[in-house]
Amino acid sequence: MSATPPGKKPTVKQQRAAERERKLEEYRKREARMKRNRLIAIWSSVGVGLAIVALIVxxxxxxxxxxxxxxxxxxxxxxxxxxxxxxxQHVEGVVDYEQTPPAGGQHNPAWLNCGVYEEVVPNENAVHSLEHGAIWVTYDAEALSDDDIATLRSKLPSTYVILSPFEGLDSPVVLSGWNVQLQVDGVDDPRIEDFLEEYWQSQNVPEPGALCTGAIDGPGKVA
Known part of the structure; x- marks a missing residue:
């Protein structure tokens, strides 16, 4: 487009050309801005995706x-x-058990859902879980460190087991099945795995194979 001489009014053609150039420049700027925003959005999404993958891993x-x-x-x-x-035998109310922790006997009609608990759970419900073939692993919270508890947890199966603290134990860790029990002095005792291998989901219980889920959770369940 030719420049307009000083003092001379642009022709209609020149005005239209100038307007087209102005609009074209606005379009270019808008496109550049949108492209920049798209790149920012893409890289933001990639960053979020990588963060999610890292979290999952x-x-x-x-x-x-x-x-x-x-x-x-x-x-x-x-x-x-x-x-x-x-x-x-199913009963209501509190039961006075002969073993500490209980290893069978009268119990509540509702079993305790198997899992990991960080608080003391009701005896009467946990015993019902033993009746179904679960193993109840109890520990003295004052005798074990967090690392000890993590080690103990790593030895457990994914189901049909209850892990919880228990007050008044004679040993740091006690494993109980229906009418069987083992006391150990530490989480590295190989008899822990031996006990689980022998008595986990035993057929020598009143109700072998019955559920260990779908009933009630005790306090402090974390898994």
């Missing part, structure tokens, strides 16, 4: 891995295991 890596055991046992003898002759 970290969760998988840090999450406690469940140990594998075979349901039922083969009659192996484990040093220190005590056996009892408690009978099964």
């Amino acid at each position: 970290t969760s998988v890596v840090l999450a406690p891995r469940a140990a594998n055991y075979t349901a039922g046992g083969d009659g192996a003898e484990i040093e220190g295991v005590e056996t009892f002759e408690n009978e099964s």
Whole structure:
């Protein structure tokens, strides 16, 4: 477009050309701005995606891995295991148990959902879970560190097990099944795995294979 001489009014053609140039320049700026915003949005999405992936990977890596055991046992003898002759009966209210923690006996009609608890759970409901073949792993919260509890948790199967603190234990860790019990002095005792392998989901319980979910949660359930 030719420049307009000083003092001379632009022609209509020149005015239209100037207007087209102005609009074209606005379009270019708008397109550049939109392109910049799109790039920002794309890289923001990539950043969020990478953060989510990292979080998932970290969760998988840090999450406690469940140990594998075979349901039922083969009659192996484990040093220190005590056996009892408690009978099964559904009752309401508080029960005075002969063992500490209980290893069978009268219990509440509702079982305790299996899982990891950070608070003391009701005996009467936990015993009902034992009746279904679950193992109740109890520990003295004052005797174990957080690392000890994490180690203990890593030895447990993913289901049919209850982990909870318990007051008044004679040993730092006590494992209880229906009418069987083992006391150990530390979380590294190999008999922990031996006990779980022998008595986890045992067929020698009043209600083998019955559910360990779908009933009630105790206080402090974390998993």
